Amino acid sequence: xxxxxxxxxxxxxxxxxxxxxxxxxxxxxxxxxxxxxxxxxxxxxxxxxxxxxxxxxxxxxxxxxxxxxxxxxxxxxxxxxxxxxxxxxxxxxxxxxxxxxxxxxxxxxxxxxxxxxxxxxxxxxxxxxxxxxxxxxxxxxxxxxxxxxxxxxxxxxxxxxxxxxxxxxxxxxxxxxxxxxxxxxxxxxxxxxxxxxxxxxxxxxxxxxxxxxxxxxxxxxxx
Ligand code: AMP
Numbered sequence: 001x002x003x004x005x006x007x008x009x010x011x012x013x014x015x016x017x018x019x020x021x022x023x024x025x026x027x028x029x030x031x032x033x034x035x036x037x038x039x040x041x042x043x044x045x046x047x048x049x050x051x052x053x054x055x056x057x058x059x060x061x062x063x064x065x066x067x068x069x070x071x072x073x074x075x076x077x078x079x080x081x082x083x084x085x086x087x088x089x090x091x092x093x094x095x096x097x098x099x100x101x102x103x104x105x106x107x108x109x110x111x112x113x114x115x116x117x118x119x120x121x122x123x124x125x126x127x128x129x130x131x132x133x134x135x136x137x138x139x140x141x142x143x144x145x146x147x148x149x150x151x152x153x154x155x156x157x158x159x160x161x162x163x164x165x166x167x168x169x170x171x172x173x174x175x176x177x178x179x180x181x182x183x184x185x186x187x188x189x190x191x192x193x194x195x196x197x198x199x200x201x202x203x204x205x206x207x208x209x210x211x212x213x214x215x216x217x218x219x220x221x222x223x
Contacts, residue, residue: 001026001080001213002096002103004087004188006179007110009168010121012194012201014133016110017084019202020209024216027076031086033131034067035059040128054158056167058088058175065095072100080104090178106212107183108205112194114169121165125154138198 003020005013017028035053038046045067049059068086071077080103087093123137127147134141134154141148159168183189192204 002100002105003080003082003209004105004107004183005082005084005110006107006176006183007194008112008114008117008172008176009165010117010124011110011112012120012198013084013110015198016108016202016205017082019198020082020205023206024209024213026080026082028082028084029068029071029077029086030084030131031064031067031088032084034071035064036131038067054164056159056164056171058171061089061091061095064088065092065099068096069099087179088175090182093179093182104212105186105188106209107186107189108208109180109183109189109191110194110201111191116195117169118165121160122162124157124160126157127152128155 003026005017007013014028014030017030020026021028035046035049039050039053040046045063048063052059064086068083072081083096087096119137120135124133124135125141125145126133127150129152130147130150132147132149134148141154143151145154146152147154158164180189190208192201192208194201
């Protein structure tokens with residue numbers, strides 16, 4: 001099963017993807033995380049992507065597709081995976097289908113209102129070491145300013161600055177309709193109300209996924 005999470009930046013895709021991973025064992029693949037790691041490691045794709053990421057623009061399709069190709073070829077994806085932040089364009093969606101044809105698919109469009117989203121982005125902190133994401137508005141970390149997972153000092157993402165958020169939103173709005181149409185045509189699109197608490201949203205996702213994933217528990221089961 002390939003689970004695709006669509007929705008605006010700050011709309012909860014990462015959090016919900018993490019819960020899907022914990023519940024059913026499909027690894028969550030965030031192209032934002034893969035790219036940030038590449039930037040941090042100063043790899044050639046990272047160096048190429050950095051300026052566009054910092055200004056809130058999309059990175060080239062070919063570069064992102066290559067990162068996804070490498071990631072889904074790993075053994076832990078054999079049964080399926082959750083995609084967070086990918087695809088963002090129709091060519092990426094088509095590229096993915098060519099890379100991994102014939103896999104069962106569902107695209108969840110997590111719909112949130114813009115005010116809620118901007119609020120979330122303005123408060124969130126990320127761990128530069130392990131990519132964990134925290135939001136003090138939702139839940140305080142055990143030790144203020146430190147990562148609950150690895151203890152590193154939390155930072156703000158450079159692209160969560162208000163002017164970059166505005167650009168990311170514009171990029172999202174410009175690209176989302178053709179992508180939704182693409183998945184509507186494939187008959188794999190399901191809209192999820194993204195309002196309310198993390199648990200409320202996850203329970204809506206569970207209602208959609210559970211019948212499709214009967215017999216599966218974290219790390220094992222049917223594909
Ligand atoms: P995210 O963590 O998903 O918000 O992504 C952060 C930034 O990484 C985006 O603003 C883009 O610059 C870049 N990025 C992440 N995923 C993609 C993608 N699928 N296609 C193009 N650029 C991406």
